[in-house]
Amino acid sequence: xxxxxxxxxxxxxxxTLNAFVGAVTPVHPAPTxxxxxxxxxxxxxxxxxxxxxxxxxxxxxxxxxGDRLVGVGNYDRFPPxxxxxxxxxxxxxxxxxRVISLKPDLVIVYATQADLKRQLERAQIPIYDYVxxxxxxxxxxxxxxxxxxxxxxxxDAAAATIQQQLDATRxxxxxxPRPKTLLVFGREQGTIRRVNASGGLGFLxxxxxxxxxxxxxxxxxxxxxxxxxxxxxxxxxxxxxELHYGDPLPPERLEAERRxxxxxxxxxxxxxxxxxxxxxxxxxxxxxxxxxxxxxFARTLHPDAFR
Amino acid sequence: MTIAAxxxxxxxxxxxxxxxxxxxxxxxxxxxxxxxxxNNTDAQIFFVARLPRVIAAALVGSALALSGVVFQxxxxxxxxxxxxxxxxxxxxxxxxxxxxxxxDVSVGGISAVPLVSFAGSLGALAIVYGLSKARRRGTSAxxxxxxxxxxxxxxxxxxxxxxxxxxxxxxxxxxxxxxGSLDVASYTPIAGALGPMAIAWVxxxxxxxxxxxxxxxxxxAATRGVDVLRTERIALVSASLATGAAVSLAGPVSFVGxxxxxxxxLIVGSDHRLVLPASALFGGAFLIGCDLVARTIIAxxxxxxxxxxxxxxxxxxxxxxxxKA
Numbered sequence: 357x358x359x360x361x362x363x364x365x366x367x368x369x370x371x372t373l374n375a376f377v378g379a380v381t382p383v384h385p386a387p388t389x390x391x392x393x394x395x396x397x398x399x400x401x402x403x404x405x406x407x408x409x410x411x412x413x414x415x416x417x418x419x420x421x422g423d424r425l426v427g428v429g430n431y432d433r434f435p436p437x438x439x440x441x442x443x444x445x446x447x448x449x450x451x452x453x454r455v456i457s458l459k460p461d462l463v464i465v466y467a468t469q470a471d472l473k474r475q476l477e478r479a480q481i482p483i484y485d486y487v488x489x490x491x492x493x494x495x496x497x498x499x500x501x502x503x504x505x506x507x508x509x510x511x512d513a514a515a516a517t518i519q520q521q522l523d524a525t526r527x528x529x530x531x532x533p534r535p536k537t538l539l540v541f542g543r544e545q546g547t548i549r550r551v552n553a554s555g556g557l558g559f560l561x562x563x564x565x566x567x568x569x570x571x572x573x574x575x576x577x578x579x580x581x582x583x584x585x586x587x588x589x590x591x592x593x594x595x596x597x598e599l600h601y602g603d604p605l606p607p608e609r610l611e612a613e614r615r616x617x618x619x620x621x622x623x624x625x626x627x628x629x630x631x632x633x634x635x636x637x638x639x640x641x642x643x644x645x646x647x648x649x650x651x652x653f654a655r656t657l658h659p660d661a662f663r
Numbered sequence: 664m665t666i667a668a669x670x671x672x673x674x675x676x677x678x679x680x681x682x683x684x685x686x687x688x689x690x691x692x693x694x695x696x697x698x699x700x701x702n703n704t705d706a707q708i709f710f711v712a713r714l715p716r717v718i719a720a721a722l723v724g725s726a727l728a729l730s731g732v733v734f735q736x737x738x739x740x741x742x743x744x745x746x747x748x749x750x751x752x753x754x755x756x757x758x759x760x761x762x763x764x765x766x767d768v769s770v771g772g773i774s775a776v777p778l779v780s781f782a783g784s785l786g787a788l789a790i791v792y793g794l795s796k797a798r799r800r801g802t803s804a805x806x807x808x809x810x811x812x813x814x815x816x817x818x819x820x821x822x823x824x825x826x827x828x829x830x831x832x833x834x835x836x837x838x839x840x841x842x843g844s845l846d847v848a849s850y851t852p853i854a855g856a857l858g859p860m861a862i863a864w865v866x867x868x869x870x871x872x873x874x875x876x877x878x879x880x881x882x883x884a885a886t887r888g889v890d891v892l893r894t895e896r897i898a899l900v901s902a903s904l905a906t907g908a909a910v911s912l913a914g915p916v917s918f919v920g921x922x923x924x925x926x927x928x929l930i931v932g933s934d935h936r937l938v939l940p941a942s943a944l945f946g947g948a949f950l951i952g953c954d955l956v957a958r959t960i961i962a963x964x965x966x967x968x969x970x971x972x973x974x975x976x977x978x979x980x981x982x983x984x985x986x987k988a
Binding site: 431447448541542544545546547548549550552576581582584585586587589590592601609619620621622627 | 684685686700701702703704706707708711712713716762765767769774775776830831832835836839840844846847848849852958963964965
């Protein structure tokens with residue numbers, strides 16, 4: 357069962373959710389960080405924090421505030437320490453009673469969780485909300501969140517480290533040819549049907565471009581594009597990176613899924629054997645492991661640069 | 664003559680649709696054997712991207728239209744469609760289960776989703792067939808109709824339950840599957856669907872004359888020598904097999920199974936010897952046309968074909984309906 361496990365997912369949630377957001381709002385305002393009324397109410401440094409989204413959970417641990425967490429989302433699984441914390445639901449189905457019962461002094465929510473925000477405001481529980489629309493937002497959120505919880509130094513240091521890693525990856529591949537890359541988020545297993553891939557918006561598009569790839573659908577102002585077979589052939593990607601989340605697939609299954617692409621023999625990526633299946637949650641959680649995702653993209657697209 | 668016209672329309676659609684798409688291809692290059700296949704993008708677009716989906720559209724369109732005709736006659740209800748008795752919902756449930764639980768099964772190169780989807784339709788058919796057998800002779804078709812509608816609702820609830828268990832990406836894929844797509848990308852799933860469709864066609868071939876009688880009333884049909892129960896079971900199994908094969912191949916494609924039979928009846932009258940073949944031919948042509956619109960109107964992106972079938976079929980049907988009235 358579930359090779360694509362249920363675990364991952366709030367990251368995936370954000371990825372997919374952003375796809376919808378991006379599809380209808382191609383021009384983004386600057387992200388907002390923090391709910392003003394809630395922040396006004398919160399006068400002390402939060403000590404009992406609930407993070408519903410894996411991205412911010414990761415960030416809290418990265419900045420050294422992991423010990424202040426009293427609850428996490430159902431799909432958090434990194435770092436391993438989250439396994440000891442109570443679960444309080446997910447992006448779409450937060451368990452408000454459980455949240456309130458844990459007596460948090462700060463709940464971190466995603467900007468689209470409007471109902472949860474209203475309920476928490478009624479319960480007089482301070483909230484911090486944020487939205488990620490691209491790579492720059494991730495480090496901005498990390499710094500702003502650190503500032504909000506009195507961990508500015510730790511957050512700035514963690515963000516600076518990630519920024520350095522991203523800069524190093526970018527520099528390593530900057531002078532190399534940029535293969536036209538199709539970044540596939542999902543498709544029907546065992547066949548090239550219902551392929552869903554990265555368009556020209558979103559943090560994964562940004563990470564791909566940083567890692568020395570040229571997004572094959574970069575001209576489409578959407579975060580997620582449903583592709584027809586004809587579109588895949590016509591776009592002629594020179595490399596295909598297909599992401600798999602959750603539990604690792606057995607090697608033979610991965611190889612079988614990779615071979616499925618051989619049906620499209622004229623696609624340059626297929627001809628040259630540059631179809632890569634990458635397994636890892638870091639690709640769908642826009643958090644502190646984003647530099648790891650960038651590094652893996654870069655190593656996949658430019659292996660010679662890392663020898 | 665009328666059937667010949669519908670046949671010409673279907674043939675025209677089959678021949679022309681693969682030539683048109685979001686990309687311009689050169690027919691000379693498509694059939695140029697001197698270009699290695701792996702380097703022949705035009706041939707790949709024609710043979711991998713377009714031709715399979717045009718064939719799939721023809722098969723799915725004709726199967727759904729035929730099933731619609733048969734269900735409407737069998738249930739003596741003009742609102743009946745391939746969705747009515749729950750077979751379509753059974754196929755959808757199978758697909759949603761395969762996606763949500765990432766089932767890793769494959770038979771003869773056919774991947775898990777269409778395979779489990781067809782199995783789901785067979786499960787639903789078994790229940791509906793059981794209902795029809797339990798029905799006493801002389802009981803109104805209304806009982807079967809109500810039983811089927813109830814099964815449809817139960818299966819829809821189970822679909823919702825499985826969807827509830829799915830994570831966000833699986834839910835996204837489930838929703839997309841439920842919108843239907845004819846982009847089958849290979850001939851293997853088509854070959855898989857052909858088996859049950861062929862059995863259904865054999866069943867349909869026995870029906871035209873007796874359906875005329877049964878659709879008026881079972882008692883009068885019986886007095887004219889029709890084995891009503893046998894006819895109803897052949898009709899039920901044939902239409903269900905065709906529906907299951909169509910939905911497992913393309914996902915649910917709305918509107919074709921209810922609108923095409925009525926459109927055809929407006930043109931050829933109610934004689935099933937004309938309605939059945941004409942619906943098969945027009946259903947195929949109609950879905951090929953709708954898919955052509957779906958894959959070109961916002962190119963390079965595509966619309967789900969079910970949106971197009973409703974948006975084109977609905978107004979055309981209303982126009983024909985009120986023009987005749």
